[in-house]
């Protein structure tokens with residue numbers, strides 16, 4: 192049996208009247224690179240927010256290291272578990288270095304605002320996300336992709352053993368997408384537990400050690416990508432007819448959508 | 459810039475420190491000028507002598523009884539408005555989230571007018587203003603609350619409540635007898651004239667208690683400016699910080715209004731000016747307090763001298779300056 196520092200049992204997740212999921216059970220295998228996939232609005236972000244105690248479940252509970260997560264001190268949780276939300280607000284007039292430095296908040300106190308460890312963590316986070324050159328630039332004035340990497344750097348600077356990322360590759364060009372995913376893979380190899388929401392199934396299959404497939408608030412399949420991803424599953428979850436071949440680089444599943452039969456030739 | 463001492467480390471921004479020092483100096487200069495000049499001008503030497511207790515009886519009366527309390531009240535009220543404005547602008551991420559726009563000051567006015575109509579003394583009016591401010595804040599907070607309070611909802615609900623209260627205030631004034639209406643009208647423009655030590659002390663106490671609260675909340679407030687999720691992810695107890703900040707901000711603007719009447723625009727302008735001067739991102743409480751103090755005492759000095767011997771209420775001047783400033787701000791915001 193796999194051990195899980197982070198797990199959720201019998202979750203009912205809802206916003207006001209809208210119930211997004213019921214009876215949801217999820218366990219994040221330790222030291223895994225777990226990727227959550229599913230169609231828009233199926234509840235991926237909602238699940239991630241519940242796992243990171245942003246959203247209080249109607250029923251059930253999220254457990255971190257054996258304790259109900261809400262019973263732990265907030266900063267204590269933030270030193271073990273980090274989250275990159277799907278969207279955040281850039282404060283007016285903040286520089287890249289200042290924003291990344293804010294990731295150190297849970298490690299700081301009123302009289303310990305900037306230790307050498309803080310300094311080192313921020314420098315390392317900026318280096319690995321390739322934003323060190325932007326350090327003195329205003330975040331407002333960056334491109335969407337640069338900004339996304341800055342937010343990622345902030346999450347990394349928090350130096351948590353468990354890191355949840357909601358669509359870390361949005362806004363990024365293909366090269367930076369791969370760079371960010373490679374970075375995630377490196378972090379995973381260095382012993383961190385990663386959970387990421389991704390939209391690209393092929394990337395998900397390549398990088399995930401554990402794939403969670405969601406549809407309409409339910410987990411419909413989970414496990415190693417090679418064992419989980421089938422044309423039937425993709426058809427059922429995304430309503431997409433496809434063929435699955437072996438990724439020539441990694442041997443993981445590669446989804447090839449069926450070409451739409453051309454309509455009658457133009458007149 | 460980081461100052462480290464053993465396990466302690468504190469981050470300082472040299473520019474912000476410099477700006478604060480300059481503002482403190484400006485505040486002192488304005489204060490001394492306000493105390494020394496007027497219908498009866500005193501040399502600075504006599505002012506200092508009177509303040510330390512060995513001036514002539516005449517100088518003592520003018521300085522310690524008439525002018526100093528007014529200036530000190532002005533400094534304290536300005537600082538309180540500045541901090542309160544900074545807190546609410548940070549919470550709502552919006553310059554229009556100031557207490558004078560989201561109904562708190564209007565609520566204080568309602569309380570003040572009701573106290574005037576009830577024939578209250580100066581102290582009752584102050585009490586009525588504070589009660590009105592707190593009640594309105596509670597109302598706005600409750601109306602905007604949906605499992606937490608999002609900034610934009612606080613602004614929208616507040617603007618609605620503000621409009622409602624302004625209507626109520628006008629109605630109350632039309633129903634009051636002519637003397638009460640005149641008293642209330644004078645109080646409503648906001649004024650520092652005739653303020654004594656008994657006006658200054660409550661504001662000083664409020665600042666002494668609430669400034670440390672605000673100072674501790676400043677760092678988490680800056681985190682909350684990035685959104686609730688981002689702040690929570692970093693370990694900020696968002697609801698607790700927000701509740702504490704709201705309480706501090708409401709009480710500061712309430713006591714300030716109680717002391718000087720609803721002086722408008724200081725709470726709006728001070729944090730904006732402070733941010734532009736210090737160029738620091740997010741809420742800047744210390745600088746906002748100083749800008750507020752300089753702004754209000756400066757405006758009061760100008761209000762006394764500009765059309766001397768006619769004395770303008772300071773609220774008229776801050777409204778004038780503030781209106782122009784707001785127009786400028788909105789113009790800039792557009793592009």
Ligand SMILES: Nc1ncnc2c1ncn2[C@@H]1O[C@H](COP(=O)(O)OP(=O)(O)OP(=O)(O)O)[C@@H](O)[C@H]1O
Pocket residue numbers: 206207209211229230231232233234235236237238277
């Ligand atoms: N703050 C909110 N208030 C009310 N309903 C919400 C809120 N956030 C999300 N929802 C609803 O909950 C459902 C699940 O949303 P969620 O954001 O979890 O989807 P998702 O799987 O992350 O989608 P996407 O791929 O588009 O990011 C959707 O129907 C959405 O409309």
Ligand SMILES: [Mg+2]
Pocket residue numbers: 235236237277357
């Ligand atoms: Mg989402």
